[in-house]
Amino acid sequence: MDDMDVVYKYYWENMILQTEQLGRNFDESFSFYDSSSPDGAQSSAASKNIESERKRRQKLTETLHALRAVVPNISKMDKASIIKDAICYIQQFHNQERMIQAEISELESKRSIFLDFDQEISYNSKPKRSRFEQTCDSAKSRSSPIEVFEVGL
Amino acid sequence: MDDMDVVYKYYWENMILQTEQLGRNFDESFSFYDSSSPDGAQSSAASKNIESERKRRQKLTETLHALRAVVPNISKMDKASIIKDAICYIQQFHNQERMIQAEISELESKRSIFLDFDQEISYNSKPKRSRFEQTCDSAKSRSSPIEVFEVGL
């Protein structure tokens, strides 16, 4: 992966160098044409257009470079591949987030069950008597009080 | 945001339509040149090159389109802006993940403190005697055994 980075760095630096060199050459050629051309205004407009187009291309390349820096595990160095890897990366994040969300919602539903149970116990105006109390009640209606402890324990 | 989507959809469809139309026109013009050119092989090679280049461009555009579909909150429809938004999106994810990681590590450190405390209690070869035991010891050394219960309680 480190070798890949080195190769990639060399690749992009080479590309940028090449671009700059070509751009300088093109600038020189155009300035030369400007000085010799009878119609200077049109040529300067064309030159401006060329310049802006070059800026636009450069910006896009830099942006792509930044994208590449943000996304790990870039397999290939093509523009399309970089974007594809970014897409896969984002989709991985989405899957991860969805799993976490599912887990959270599952826990939430469980917690709500517990909450319902708690509410039934604590907020009920007539809470159910515990099993021991019920046993006591049923024992009280009988004759022998001993039975209370026998059943209650 | 919905308007944005519609505009974007129209924008891209228009672009694709325009591209297809231009491509067809270019194909026709090139096939025409092929039939009239004396050197058919070279021209067909050029045509093939043009075709493959068009495929490559189209692939990149589609990939960018897919990226746009994956990333929410696209502000502008430029290619560069799409990539920029994707970068911001990924960076948001990274920040989120880093925060969660920090939270987890914080909890882990707290848990390790508790673990150290537990280990000190359970794994110590000579555990400290409880306060009640100490009291018993000090009471045993005295005369009256009654005092044990008085102090112990």
Place this chain on the structure above:
DNA sequence: GATCACACGTGAGTC
């Protein structure tokens, strides 16, 4: 009407 973003064909370079 100037500007912007785009797709185009083309030549150069890499593998």
Place this chain on the structure above:
DNA sequence: TGACTCACGTGTGAT
């Protein structure tokens, strides 16, 4: 060598 990628200048449509 042939397939592939890239940056270039250019023409065009939209804003």
